[in-house]
Amino acid sequence: MGTFKIEGGHRLSGEIQPQGAKNEALQILCAVLCTDEKVQINNIPDILDVNKLITLLRNLGVKVEKLGKNSYSFQSDDLNMDYLESEQFKVDGGGLRGSIMIVGPLLGRFGKGFIPRPGGDKIGRRRLDTHFEGFMKLGADFRYNKEDRFYGVEAPNGLKGSYMLLEEASVTGTANIVMAAVFAEGTTTIYNAACEPYLQQLCKMLNSMGAKISGVGSNLLSIEGVEKLGGCEHTILPDMIEIGSWIGLAAMTKSEITIKNVNWEMLGLIPVTFEKLGITIKRKGDDIFIPAHNNGYEVQSFIDGSIMNISDAPWPGFTPDLLSIMLVIATQAKGSVLIHQKMFESRLFFVDKLIDMGAKIILCDPHRATVIGHNFESQLKATTMTSPDIRAGISLLIAALSAKGTSTIHNIEQIDRGYENIEGRLKAIGAKIERIE
Numbered sequence: 001m002g003t004f005k006i007e008g009g010h011r012l013s014g015e016i017q018p019q020g021a022k023n024e025a026l027q028i029l030c031a032v033l034c035t036d037e038k039v040q041i042n043n044i045p046d047i048l049d050v051n052k053l054i055t056l057l058r059n060l061g062v063k064v065e066k067l068g069k070n071s072y073s074f075q076s077d078d079l080n081m082d083y084l085e086s087e088q089f090k091v092d093g094g095g096l097r098g099s100i101m102i103v104g105p106l107l108g109r110f111g112k113g114f115i116p117r118p119g120g121d122k123i124g125r126r127r128l129d130t131h132f133e134g135f136m137k138l139g140a141d142f143r144y145n146k147e148d149r150f151y152g153v154e155a156p157n158g159l160k161g162s163y164m165l166l167e168e169a170s171v172t173g174t175a176n177i178v179m180a181a182v183f184a185e186g187t188t189t190i191y192n193a194a195c196e197p198y199l200q201q202l203c204k205m206l207n208s209m210g211a212k213i214s215g216v217g218s219n220l221l222s223i224e225g226v227e228k229l230g231g232c233e234h235t236i237l238p239d240m241i242e243i244g245s246w247i248g249l250a251a252m253t254k255s256e257i258t259i260k261n262v263n264w265e266m267l268g269l270i271p272v273t274f275e276k277l278g279i280t281i282k283r284k285g286d287d288i289f290i291p292a293h294n295n296g297y298e299v300q301s302f303i304d305g306s307i308m309n310i311s312d313a314p315w316p317g318f319t320p321d322l323l324s325i326m327l328v329i330a331t332q333a334k335g336s337v338l339i340h341q342k343m344f345e346s347r348l349f350f351v352d353k354l355i356d357m358g359a360k361i362i363l364c365d366p367h368r369a370t371v372i373g374h375n376f377e378s379q380l381k382a383t384t385m386t387s388p389d390i391r392a393g394i395s396l397l398i399a400a401l402s403a404k405g406t407s408t409i410h411n412i413e414q415i416d417r418g419y420e421n422i423e424g425r426l427k428a429i430g431a432k433i434e435r436i437e
């Protein structure tokens with residue numbers, strides 16, 4: 001178990017370049033299975049989850065070549081399908097959430113796909129019904145081995161396009177179904193599709209490989225099946241969750257930070273949601289400039305004067321992956337706010353650690369926490385903590401960087417899942433952080 005030691009209470013300053021988006025990379029890497037031709041992918045973040053998926057692809061027989069620091073080429077022309085029945089696959093597939101998205105491409109291209117129960121954050125129930133109901137709508141047979149927690153779909157006679165109304169706008173579910181449907185005979189219509197930038201990028205990539213997907217960016221996708229896809233080159237967008245993390249870090253440590261090349265058009269409600277907490281965000285070209293909040297930041301209220309509420313919703317709503325960061329920065333705001341995590345039921349329990357540090361938070365129930373901000377009149381106090389999940393981990397790290405004294409964070413592998421060389425990049429802007437062991 002890795003550990004960070006963090007000496008808090010120092011201001012940071014400088015520029016930070018966001019890495020490529022973790023959750024886009026996981027979709028895009030699975031999409032390399034859609035063709036036997038070479039695919040080049042740029043801006044792949046060097047993070048634990050992505051590297052685990054690359055290992056899985058290698059073990060499946062994909063030829064992987066590193067072209068540069070964050071660029072790779074992949075060729076899936078001679079896959080070892082026996083690997084899908086191996087013990088090693090159970091380990092590799094169960095190691096991250098994103099592995100679930102190999103099922104769609106394999107089903108579409110080879111008529112069968114398997115996956116052990118995928119890993120990822122333990123943040124509440126994470127069911128996979130949407131994925132498999134979608135595959136069944138395309139004509140696949142589904143089986144689930146409860147004992148081994150192993151999922152399988154088969155369509156020996158190929159997939160047939162159909163209309164489907166998804167029960168929920170699942171992000172990885174939509175990506176998975178799209179990657180199967182591009183090979184289905186006829187037209188598939190997916191209503192209530194997820195439409196995050198990750199999905200838009202995936203569809204853009206598949207179209208550049210010869211797929212015929214329309215409605216990209218909306219919740220109604222129409223896919224005309226094709227027989228074969230070809231190679232392409234694709235560049236992953238900057239990680240919007242990392243961008244949000246750096247906005248929170250700057251505000252909470254009263255630091256002046258420029259976040260470079262953020263691809264502003266794809267940030268949706270993220271900037272305005274930070275502004276609801278009173279944080280100043282200046283757009284400079286395609287950079288975000290956060291001035292030092294020397295006089296703190298004040299939570300806004302709604303037009304009718306009622307108390308501010310920040311909650312998640314499927315895209316273009318506010319992403320659930322930034323609510324933990326919103327919560328931590330609210331602890332130093334002037335005013336009170338209700339944080340409502342609607343999607344996941346176990347993502348707010350980390351507030352206990354913040355309460356230990358002196359934050360004023362009432363955990364109303366597993367989904368809702370009321371935060372009464374200190375307005376920097378009382379600094380958080382350093383403590384020892386363990387990172388329960390990736391976004392709670394980065395939130396605790398931000399809390400530690402703002403706190404008085406030296407904090408210790410264990411289980412930092414959770415942070416490494418999604419943040420590339422985090423201590424190196426934070427040190428470059430003045431953070432006092434050390435990885436021990």
Ligand SMILES: CC(=O)N[C@H]1[C@@H](OP(=O)(O)OP(=O)(O)OC[C@H]2O[C@@H](n3ccc(=O)[nH]c3=O)[C@H](O)[C@@H]2O)O[C@H](CO)[C@@H](O)[C@@H]1O
Pocket residue numbers: 023026097098125126127167168169170171172173314319320321342343344
């Ligand atoms: C690898 C990856 O890309 N992971 C992301 C992906 O996970 P993932 O694709 O696993 O998440 P889903 O979109 O399937 O669902 C997330 C949660 O929200 C619930 N739900 C979803 C849609 C809906 O309309 N109503 C609803 O209640 C689901 O039941 C589930 O509890 O999307 C999540 C939601 O943005 C993010 O937190 C994860 O970081």
Ligand SMILES: C=C(OP(=O)(O)O)C(=O)O
Pocket residue numbers: 022023049096097098119120121321390391418
């Ligand atoms: C929940 C997340 O990741 P995963 O779905 O991979 O567990 C996340 O990126 O915040």
